[in-house]
Amino acid sequence: MRLSRYFLPTLKETPSDAQIVSHKLMLRAGLIKQEAAGIYAWLPLGLKVLKKIEQIVREEMNRAGAVEILMPTLQLADLWRESGRYDDYGQEMLRITDRHKRDLLYGPTAEEVVTDIFRAFVRSYRDLPMNLYNIQWKFRDEVRPRFGVMRGREFLMKDAYSFDIDEASARKAYNRMFVAYLNLFERMGLKAVPMRADTGPIGGDLSHEFIILADTGESQVFCHKDLVEMGAPGPDVDWDNLEGHVEKRTALYAATEEMHDQARFERETSTDQRLSARGIEVGHIFYFGEKYSRPMKAMITGPDGVERPAQMGSYGVGVSRLLGAIIEASHDDKGIIWPESVAPFDLALINLRPGDEACDAACEKAYAALQAAGRDVLYDETDDRPGAKFARTELVGIPWSMVVGPKGLAEGNVELRNRRTGETSTAAFDSVLDGLIKG
RNA sequence: CGGGGCGUAGCGCAGCCUGGUAGCGCAUCUGCUUUGGGAGCAGAGGGUCGCAAGUUCGAAUCUUGCCGCCCCGACCA
Structure with a gap:
C-alpha cells in the first residue's frame, strides 16, 4: 500500500476524551473514530488489526473442533421470554420494536439463538459433542462506557457454545476451549492467565476468566507467579485428553478481586511466588449445564433411549477489546508496538x-x-x-x-x-x- | 443511576468571573526555501461559540431548560 493513497489519519495531539493509553493511541494512530459513547467506526488500520485478531481466534476455534456459524445481531424477544431472561436482563439490553410492533433486541449474547438453532436440528447423542461459534457484533447498553474499545457498548465478540450429552463430556468440551484460549492468546503475543471465576447459581469449578496483566487493567488480580510464564500447550496436543494441561494451570492459585481469598492465597503460595497485579479480562469460559436447554426444550436422546436437556457451556472472547488490551500490554512513549501476528502491516x-x-x-x-x-x-x-x-x-x-x-x-x-x-x-x-x- | 466536569475552526486550548468587532498553537491551502527525528519564512481560507428560550440597546460571556461527551463510584465481555 502506498501511503499517499491510503487513509491513515494520525493525530499529533491526543483528543481530550481519551484517558487510558490504549484509547489515546488508537485515536492518534488512526485506528478508530468515536461515533457515540462506546460506539466506534473502524478506520483502515484498525480494521486490519481487528481482522487479524479475528482470524487467529477463528483458526484456533476451528482447530479445537468448533464450527463457525453467523447469528443475527437482532434477535426476537420471544426467545428471551422462553429462557426467562427478557425481563431479567435489564436496561443493558437494547430493545427495539419493528413496524409490526414485534419486540426485538440487539443481541448482547446469543445463548437463546444458538439453543434455538440446536433444538431445531439435533435430537440424538450421536450428533454430539457439538460446538458452534460465531464472531459477531454485540451490543450492551452500558450505563457508562469507557476506556475506548475496552469497554464500549458495541463490541465484536467471539462466542462459542458447546452441547454435550452429559457432564463428563461437557467437561471435555470445556477443556478444549480452555486450551484453545491459551493458544490463541499466545499467538497474539499475550500472556493470559486463567483465573477462577464466579459460577453463580450453577456452582462447580467450571468457569474461568482469562486475564492479561497490564498496569492499567480494570481489576486487581492475584496469582502464583509461575502461571504468568507458563506457555500455552500449543496446537499439537491430544484434543481428547487435555485434563493434564488444564489441571497444571488450575492447580496454582489465581483469582480476580471478586473471587480472591487472601488467607488461601497466603496458604497456597510462598511470599516470593505471590503476584498481585492489574488485569484485563479478555476471555471467559463457562459451563452452565441445562440453564437454557431445559426451559427452551433442547432435548437429546441418549444411548439409553432417555431424553434429557443438552449440557451446555459458553465461551467468549472480546475480539474488539483485544486491540485495547494488546496495546495496553505492548506500547512505549512513541506509540503502539504490535506483535507481528496482529500488526496491520508486516x-x-x-x-x-x-x-x-x-x-x-x-x-x-x-x-x-x-x-x-x-x-x-x-x-x-x-x-x-x-x-x-x-x-x-x-x-x-x-x-x-x-x-x-x-x-x-x-x-x-x-x-x-x-x-x-x-x-x-x-x-x-x-x-x-x-x-x-x-x- | 448517584456525584463531578466539559461543549468556542479538523485537533488541542484561551476568552466567560467583570456583557461591547471571536483569538492562539497544531493541522489545511498558496509561494519560496528546506530535506536522516513531527521544518522555516510570507500569505490565505475556515466558527450561526452544542441546541432552545429568557434578561439586555447589545450575550461565547448572565439565567433557565434540553442534548452530547468525559471522569469518580455502583455494574459488566
Whole structure:
C-alpha cells in the first residue's frame, strides 16, 4: 500500500476524551473514530488489526473442533421470554420494536439463538459433542462506557457454545476451549492467565476468566507467579485428553478481586511466588449445564433411549477489546508496538527522499519484490520530512521498517529498524531485502 | 443511576468571573526555501461559540431548560 493513497489519519495531539493509553493511541494512530459513547467506526488500520485478531481466534476455534456459524445481531424477544431472561436482563439490553410492533433486541449474547438453532436440528447423542461459534457484533447498553474499545457498548465478540450429552463430556468440551484460549492468546503475543471465576447459581469449578496483566487493567488480580510464564500447550496436543494441561494451570492459585481469598492465597503460595497485579479480562469460559436447554426444550436422546436437556457451556472472547488490551500490554512513549501476528502491516518501506532518482528506483524495486513475496508493505512515499515519517511509523507500531535514504544508498546501503527493540542495522540493499523476503 | 466536569475552526486550548468587532498553537491551502527525528519564512481560507428560550440597546460571556461527551463510584465481555 502506498501511503499517499491510503487513509491513515494520525493525530499529533491526543483528543481530550481519551484517558487510558490504549484509547489515546488508537485515536492518534488512526485506528478508530468515536461515533457515540462506546460506539466506534473502524478506520483502515484498525480494521486490519481487528481482522487479524479475528482470524487467529477463528483458526484456533476451528482447530479445537468448533464450527463457525453467523447469528443475527437482532434477535426476537420471544426467545428471551422462553429462557426467562427478557425481563431479567435489564436496561443493558437494547430493545427495539419493528413496524409490526414485534419486540426485538440487539443481541448482547446469543445463548437463546444458538439453543434455538440446536433444538431445531439435533435430537440424538450421536450428533454430539457439538460446538458452534460465531464472531459477531454485540451490543450492551452500558450505563457508562469507557476506556475506548475496552469497554464500549458495541463490541465484536467471539462466542462459542458447546452441547454435550452429559457432564463428563461437557467437561471435555470445556477443556478444549480452555486450551484453545491459551493458544490463541499466545499467538497474539499475550500472556493470559486463567483465573477462577464466579459460577453463580450453577456452582462447580467450571468457569474461568482469562486475564492479561497490564498496569492499567480494570481489576486487581492475584496469582502464583509461575502461571504468568507458563506457555500455552500449543496446537499439537491430544484434543481428547487435555485434563493434564488444564489441571497444571488450575492447580496454582489465581483469582480476580471478586473471587480472591487472601488467607488461601497466603496458604497456597510462598511470599516470593505471590503476584498481585492489574488485569484485563479478555476471555471467559463457562459451563452452565441445562440453564437454557431445559426451559427452551433442547432435548437429546441418549444411548439409553432417555431424553434429557443438552449440557451446555459458553465461551467468549472480546475480539474488539483485544486491540485495547494488546496495546495496553505492548506500547512505549512513541506509540503502539504490535506483535507481528496482529500488526496491520508486516513492514514499512520508508523513502526518505521521494523525487531522488536513486531512492525512488530502490524503493520501487523493494516494494515490488516484497509484495511479490507476499509481504504486506506500507510504502511511505509521501514528501513529509524524515522525522515525521519516523514518528508516524513508530506511532502506528509497524514491526519493521526498511529505511531508504540518499546517503546510505550512495554506499549501496539501507537501514533496517525493529520497532520493539529500536535496533537499527545498516546493510547492503540486497541483503536487507532478501532478509525481509525470507521473513 | 448517584456525584463531578466539559461543549468556542479538523485537533488541542484561551476568552466567560467583570456583557461591547471571536483569538492562539497544531493541522489545511498558496509561494519560496528546506530535506536522516513531527521544518522555516510570507500569505490565505475556515466558527450561526452544542441546541432552545429568557434578561439586555447589545450575550461565547448572565439565567433557565434540553442534548452530547468525559471522569469518580455502583455494574459488566
